[in-house]
Amino acid sequence: MTATTDSPTAAVTGATGFLGSRLCDRLLEEGWTVRGLSRPTSERGDLDDVEWYVGDILDEETLRELVDGADAVFHLAGIGLWSAGPGTVWEVNRDGTEHLLEACRDGDVGRVVFTSTSGTRRPQGDDDFADETDVAEPIGAYQASKAEAEQLVDRYADADGDAVTVHPTSIFGPGDEAFTAQLLSMGVERTMPAHLPGGLSIVGVSDVVDGLLAAYDRGTTGEHYILGGENLTYDRAVSRIADAADGSPARIRVPAAAIHAAGPVAEVVDAVADRRMFPFDREMARLATQRLFYTSRKANEELGYEYRPLEAHVPEAMEWYRAEVR
Numbered sequence: 225m226t227a228t229t230d231s232p233t234a235a236v237t238g239a240t241g242f243l244g245s246r247l248c249d250r251l252l253e254e255g256w257t258v259r260g261l262s263r264p265t266s267e268r269g270d271l272d273d274v275e276w277y278v279g280d281i282l283d284e285e286t287l288r289e290l291v292d293g294a295d296a297v298f299h300l301a302g303i304g305l306w307s308a309g310p311g312t313v314w315e316v317n318r319d320g321t322e323h324l325l326e327a328c329r330d331g332d333v334g335r336v337v338f339t340s341t342s343g344t345r346r347p348q349g350d351d352d353f354a355d356e357t358d359v360a361e362p363i364g365a366y367q368a369s370k371a372e373a374e375q376l377v378d379r380y381a382d383a384d385g386d387a388v389t390v391h392p393t394s395i396f397g398p399g400d401e402a403f404t405a406q407l408l409s410m411g412v413e414r415t416m417p418a419h420l421p422g423g424l425s426i427v428g429v430s431d432v433v434d435g436l437l438a439a440y441d442r443g444t445t446g447e448h449y450i451l452g453g454e455n456l457t458y459d460r461a462v463s464r465i466a467d468a469a470d471g472s473p474a475r476i477r478v479p480a481a482a483i484h485a486a487g488p489v490a491e492v493v494d495a496v497a498d499r500r501m502f503p504f505d506r507e508m509a510r511l512a513t514q515r516l517f518y519t520s521r522k523a524n525e526e527l528g529y530e531y532r533p534l535e536a537h538v539p540e541a542m543e544w545y546r547a548e549v550r
């Protein structure tokens with residue numbers, strides 16, 4: 225799909241976030257007019273050339289103004305259980321997507337590219353890798369709300385809307401104070417001696433941005449594409465970061481049993497306090513110790529998506545980490 229004018233317009237929700245700000249940078253570099261959704265409290269960084277639409281993802285009027293006339297709508301706004309309670313997670317991820325799709329249905333809008341998560345898929349049976357067809361029973365409000373949002377997007381596409389869903393795996397890059405900062409600290413800090421059992425797919429933020437643009441350009445409406453990276457055990461990821469960044473890797477693996485034990489403890493504390501104190505339960509704790517590996521073959525074959533090795537992404541992430549985190 226090619227945008228209709230010389231200067232196509234993109235509407236981006238989640239534009240102030242880790243992935244969204246990188247996407248906006250890239251769209252601006254490529255000559256797009258970029259409209260971004262921003263909450264009044266959002267930090268907009270140095271995205272001065274974005275046209276800001278101020279409001280919440282639940283604010284229907286702002287959404288209509290944001291998307292009307294856009295060639296592309298990149299829907300990235302989302303929230304996880306580390307930042308909010310399950311009720312807010314449902315509202316933002318599921319209801320926010322519903323409101324956005326309503327605004328798109330009523331407006332003059334090109335393709336919607338929805339950013340879900342690889343977490344709605346998991347390797348099945350003895351398979352080592354999950355693909356787009358390996359739909360898994362959601363664990364926790366984050367996965368469940370994303371899974372429902374995916375269904376809304378699929379229905380929008382079925383009803384003659386134009387929409388594609390992408391599923392990034394764990395995104396690594398500068399500006400991510402959660403996963404990236406933790407992984408880097410396990411790779412380079414002497415004071416951070418422990419790493420996790422299990423494994424994951426790590427994808428550089430610039431590769432995900434490539435994938436979002438490729439999904440807009442070449443994706444098939446109604447389809448889903450995993451945007452993954454290298455599949456690595458934590459062990460391997462941490463020692464490769466240590467090598468690339470000249471650090472000293474975490475040497476002690478936290479036993480899986482210790483992480484499993486944390487799940488029931490969190491549940492008991494939640495029950496005693498009669499509210500959610502920890503963003504995980506026993507099922508999520510079990511998930512953290514598994515090898516959650518993914519294949520991006522479909523995105524490669526249909527979108528031309530490619531990812532680079534972890535080492536390609538370490539220098540800019542380290543530069544940010546040294547300047548902003550430590």
Ligand SMILES: NC(=O)c1ccc[n+]([C@@H]2O[C@H](COP(=O)([O-])OP(=O)(O)OC[C@H]3O[C@@H](n4cnc5c(N)ncnc54)[C@H](OP(=O)(O)O)[C@@H]3O)[C@@H](O)[C@H]2O)c1
Nearest residue numbers: 238239240241242243266280281300301302341392394395
């Ligand atoms: N990071 C990953 O590893 C990863 C992996 C798979 C999928 N994803 C998905 O990718 C998307 C972007 O993730 P990210 O890592 O960039 O997250 P992030 O840095 O936390 O950014 C989230 C964005 O959503 C916005 N947002 C949250 N609640 C909102 C609300 N009520 N109304 C309007 N905007 C709201 C945030 O605005 P503020 O700036 O105001 O907070 C921010 O711009 C999310 O949908 C996430 O689920 C991320």
